[in-house]
């Protein structure tokens with residue numbers, strides 16, 4: 579399993595700022611921030627699955643355009659995996675025919691460009707040799723993290739989160755954990771900011 583960080587910032591601008599997204603091998607995205615836009619059209623067209631941690635714009639900004647861009651290049655729909663709460667939010671606020679079309683019925687309900695798959699805390703999705711498990715997160719909107727397990731080793735991605743007591747017992751039970759990516763966007767002096775409903779936690783990741 580190969581993981582490529584496409585973006586790990588909370589904003590855009592300059593050569594290095596792109597918002598959160600990871601490409602797993604060549605067919606899975608974890609979040610779909612602006613870093614996705616660096617991929618070629620051929621690379622975009624090979625993405626079969628998108629797993630969302632939550633609905634904030636810095637984590638989904640490229641998703642609407644991704645679906646639109648690869649529509650003519652793919653035979654199967656792109657599957658968007660997220661919790662029921664997150665799918666409800668992006669359905670009501672993004673794919674609502676006002677901001678962007680609902681690609682679950684384009685070009686037809688029988689052969690759409692996009693489909694939703696609801697995932698729940700603790701659930702594992704197996705894709706080939708890889709298993710993706712939904713982990714708890716604490717954010718200003720419904721949010722989750724993910725464990726990516728290749729079979730040989732695991733990488734855990736917290737997603738945007740604040741202090742989360744439920745997270746650590748789960749992580750400590752992962753026998754093959756090798757990488758842990760934790761949001762470290764705010765220093766303690768700004769600890770109230772990520773809890774504000776008007777603030778999206780800026781993503782900044784630290785491998786430890």
Ligand SMILES: [Zn+2]
Nearest residue numbers: 634738778779
């Ligand atoms: Zn967020």
